[in-house]
Amino acid sequence: xxxxxxxxxxxxxxxxxxxxxxxxxxxxxxxxxxxxxxxxxxxxxxxxxxxxxxxxxxxxxxxxxxxxxxxxxxxxxxxxxxxxxxxxxxxxxxxxxxxxxxxxxxxxxxxxxxxxxxxxxxxxxxxxxxxxxxxxxxxxxxxxxxxxxxxxxxxxxxxxxxxxxxxxxxxxxxxxxxxxxxxxxxxxxxxxxxxxxxxxxxxxxxxxxxxxxxxxxxxxxxxxxxxxxxxxx
Numbered sequence: 001x002x003x004x005x006x007x008x009x010x011x012x013x014x015x016x017x018x019x020x021x022x023x024x025x026x027x028x029x030x031x032x033x034x035x036x037x038x039x040x041x042x043x044x045x046x047x048x049x050x051x052x053x054x055x056x057x058x059x060x061x062x063x064x065x066x067x068x069x070x071x072x073x074x075x076x077x078x079x080x081x082x083x084x085x086x087x088x089x090x091x092x093x094x095x096x097x098x099x100x101x102x103x104x105x106x107x108x109x110x111x112x113x114x115x116x117x118x119x120x121x122x123x124x125x126x127x128x129x130x131x132x133x134x135x136x137x138x139x140x141x142x143x144x145x146x147x148x149x150x151x152x153x154x155x156x157x158x159x160x161x162x163x164x165x166x167x168x169x170x171x172x173x174x175x176x177x178x179x180x181x182x183x184x185x186x187x188x189x190x191x192x193x194x195x196x197x198x199x200x201x202x203x204x205x206x207x208x209x210x211x212x213x214x215x216x217x218x219x220x221x222x223x224x225x226x227x228x229x230x231x232x233x
Contacts, residue, residue, distance in 0.1 A: 079119070
């Protein structure tokens with residue numbers, strides 16, 4: 001019962017500075033009372049504890065294509081239902097959430113992408129409900145020639161077009177497996193159209209084809225999810 005008392009939590013963390021579950025719990029208490037500086041500090045300390053305990057093959061890499069066994073990074077899956085893993089999912093989710101609330105959309109996107117990669121089929125923390133927003137809001141632009149490419153928009157278009165990430169659900173009553181494509185989610189349907197439109201503006205001469213694809217994607221989204229239109233307006 002004492003773990004629900006903020007003072008008891010703080011005393012426990014002071015005596016046990018590397019106990020990740022309590023670090024996360026106290027961090028959320030501090031963020032709830034708007035003590036963002038100390039709350040974010042504890043969140044990052046919690047992530048540091050998990051990071052030091054994880055194998056290097058689990059952590060995101062910098063694109064190194066060496067011949068070492070760790071070159072297959074990004075293919076490591078993790079089960080949130082295992083008690084030793086659930087805390088890492090919770091910590092990453094809170095960092096993604098607080099980064100987005102603070103306007104650090106690029107950091108929220110990076111954290112969400114790593115979180116999704118740990119279990120892309122089930123997406124246990126619901127990253128796909130918000131990841132498209134972080135991508136569009138980050139607006140990270142890399143210079144290409146005289147113009148630029150909106151990396152957030154490119155990420156959305158490439159991910160939807162690749163078909164590598166889909167939605168999967170197993171009915172607990174009938175044990176039937178159901179699946180659909182990423183573009184069948186309302187938020188991704190509209191974000192895909194907007195991302196294509198942004199790319200059409202930035203790619204100059206090639207914008208005509210992208211503009212037509214953007215229009216077709218918007219018509220498709222409006223046809224399938226018309227209830228979203230009044231909310232947008």
